[in-house]
Amino acid sequence: MTGPAEKPFFEKACLIGVGLEGGSLALNLRKHGMAGRIVGVARRPESLARILELGLADEATDDVKAAVRDADLVVFCTPVGAYAALADQVSGCFKEGAIVSDVGSVKQTAIRDLGPAIPDNVHFVPGHPIAGTEHSGPDAAFLELFEDRYIILTPPPGTDEEAVAKMKALWEACGSLVEIMDAAHHDKVLGITSHLPHLIAYTIVATAADLEETTRQEVIRYSASGFRDFTRIAASDPVMWRDIFLNNREAVLEILQRFTEDLTALQRAIRWGEGETLEKVFTRTREIRRGVIELHQAGTFDTREKKD
Numbered sequence: 001m002t003g004p005a006e007k008p009f010f011e012k013a014c015l016i017g018v019g020l021e022g023g024s025l026a027l028n029l030r031k032h033g034m035a036g037r038i039v040g041v042a043r044r045p046e047s048l049a050r051i052l053e054l055g056l057a058d059e060a061t062d063d064v065k066a067a068v069r070d071a072d073l074v075v076f077c078t079p080v081g082a083y084a085a086l087a088d089q090v091s092g093c094f095k096e097g098a099i100v101s102d103v104g105s106v107k108q109t110a111i112r113d114l115g116p117a118i119p120d121n122v123h124f125v126p127g128h129p130i131a132g133t134e135h136s137g138p139d140a141a142f143l144e145l146f147e148d149r150y151i152i153l154t155p156p157p158g159t160d161e162e163a164v165a166k167m168k169a170l171w172e173a174c175g176s177l178v179e180i181m182d183a184a185h186h187d188k189v190l191g192i193t194s195h196l197p198h199l200i201a202y203t204i205v206a207t208a209a210d211l212e213e214t215t216r217q218e219v220i221r222y223s224a225s226g227f228r229d230f231t232r233i234a235a236s237d238p239v240m241w242r243d244i245f246l247n248n249r250e251a252v253l254e255i256l257q258r259f260t261e262d263l264t265a266l267q268r269a270i271r272w273g274e275g276e277t278l279e280k281v282f283t284r285t286r287e288i289r290r291g292v293i294e295l296h297q298a299g300t301f302d303t304r305e306k307k308d
Contacts, residue, residue, distance in 0.1 A: 008033055008034055008035055008036040009034040009035065009073070009166060009169070009170055010029075010034065010035045010036070010071075010072035010073040010099075011035075011036040011037065011072050012035070012036065012037045012038075012039065012070055012071045012072055012073070013029055013034075013035035013037070013038050013039070013071065013072065013073040013074075013075070014039045014041065014067045014068050014071035014073065014074045014075070015038065015039070015040050015041065015057065015075050015077055016041040016064060016067070016068075016074065016075065016076045016077060016078060016086060017041065017042070017076065017077035017078035018040040018041070018042055018047070018051045018056055018057060018060070018077065018138055018141075019077065019136050019137050019138060019140060019141070020132060020133065020135060020136050020137070020140040020141055020145070021077050021103045021129060021131075021132065021141075021145070022040070022075070022077030022103070022141075023051070023054070023056045023138050023140065023141025024141040024142055024143065024145035024146065025075065025077070025103070025146075025174070026038050026040065026056040026057055026141070027056065027141055027142070027143045028143060028146065028173065028174040030055075031143060032173045032174070034170060034173060035073070037058050037059070038056070038057045038058050038059075039057055039058065039059045039060070039061065039067045039071065040056055040057035040059070040060045040061075040067075041060075041061060041062065041063075041064050041067045042060060042062065042138075043062055047060075047137070047138060048060040048061070048062065050137075050138045050139065051138050054138055054139070054141070056138060056141060064086065064089050064090055065089060065090060065093050068090045068093045068094060068095075069093050069095065070095050071094075071095060071098060072095065072097075072098050072099070073098065073099050073101070074090075074094065074098060074099070074100045074101070075100075075101045075102060075103065076100075076101070076102035076103070076104065076110075076114065077102070077103050079104075079237070079239050079240040079242075079243040079244075080104040080105065080106050080109045080110065080113075080240075080243045080244065080247050081239070081242070081243030081246065081247065082243075083102070083104070083109065083110060083113035083114050084113040086114075087113055087114050087116065087117035088117070090117060091116075091117040094118065094119065094122045095122075096121045096122065097121065097122070097123075098122050098123070099122075099123045099124075099125055099163050099166060099167060100114065100118050100122060100123070100124050100125070101124075101125045101126060101127050101167055102114065102126050102127060102128075103127060103128060103129055104126070104128060105128055105190060105194065105195070105240075105244050105248070106187055106190075106243075106244055106247040106248040107126050107128060107152075107154040107183035107186045107187055108183045108184055108187050108247075108248075109247040109248070110126040110154075110183075111124075111126060111154070111156055111183055114126075115156065123159060123160045123163035124155070124156065124159065125153055125155045125159060125163055125164055125167045126153070126154045126155065126156075126183065127151055127152065127153045127154070127167060127171070128151065128152045128154070128186065128190070129145075129146050129149060129150075129151045129171070129176065130149055130150045130151070130152065130190075130193075130194070131145050131146050131149035131176075132145070132236075133145075134232050134233065134235040134236045136236075136237045136240075144175070146171065146174040146175055146176045147174070147175035147176070148175060148176075148177065149175075149176055149177070150176065150177045150178075150179060151171040151174075151176040151177070151178050151179070152178075152179050152180075152181050152186055153167060153168065153171075153178060153179070153180050153181070154180075154181055154182065154183040154186050155180070156183075164180070168180075187248050187251050188251045188254075188255075190248070190251075191248055191251035191252050191254070191255045192255050195244060195245065195248055195251070195252050195255075196252065196255050196256060196259060197233065198233055198234075198236065198241055198244075199245065199252065199256065200230075200259075201229075201230040201231075201233035201234045202233075202234050202241075204227070204230045204234075205230055205231055205234040206234075208220075208227075265277075266278070266281065
């Protein structure tokens with residue numbers, strides 16, 4: 001991780017939404033001297049007060065138009081379902097030469113909903129930090145969230161190369177590993193690595209919740225590590241994940257169909273006692289886990305639990 005910048009990357013940075021990711025980005029902008037002034041945008045008075053109490057921003061406001069004006073960097077850190085309405089509000093407010101980005105998990109939605117509001121003299125560099133916990137809100141923010149995590153940038157064709165380089169340098173200063181990717185490809189990859197696992201976790205925990213009261217309490221009391229991991233994932237922000245599934249529905253449904261077919265094959269192997277088939281699948285999946293560990297993406301670098 002780099003030290004403080006000699007000169008701020010941005011004189012004024014505006015973060016629309018200052019929860020886990022927006023707040024953690026704010027901490028990094030301040031720690032590494034990347035912004036001269038940070039303005040945070042939130043809707044609720046208690047959130048605005050807490051943002052200031054935690055030192056996540058120099059100013060906190062619910063006036064998104066005023067916050068965006070004169071900002072050299074604007075980052076949308078809300079659920080992707082809010083992008084279209086926010087874009088309508090801030091259209092015409094961006095400073096010439098500013099960089100606009102986001103942290104959403106569905107990049108085609110970011111380009112579709114935010115892109116039309118961004119004029120030619122403003123640079124649009126969508127991004128997605130593959131980092132998070134099940135916690136949300138300003139109090140969930142912490143400096144190390146992005147350390148050794150991948151950040152995927154999905155600039156549309158023709159995006160200014162200097163703007164892309166500047167965002168790459170920003171995330172590298174946060175300790176992130178930066179990749180450039182096509183938005184559609186990103187959405188398909190994340191449909192496999194993040195969105196489908198969350199859907200499965202929500203389903204498993206919901207199934208447990210529908211059991212008879214006595215059985216349900218036993219499931220909770222005797223939770224093994226596997227079920228505990230599912231409950232952690234299933235505790236993620238419901239609004240954020242509602243928006244992810246609705247906005248990446250094509251990729252999720254495609255991967256879900258493939259998963260259903262594979263699950264049916266395993267069901268058949270169990271029914272007919274095909275131990276060799278089961279062992280072959282489990283051996284292959286064990287190798288995937290080893291690959292995750294070798295790439296330092298196992299989430300063990302911090303005492304807080306991490307997830308994609």
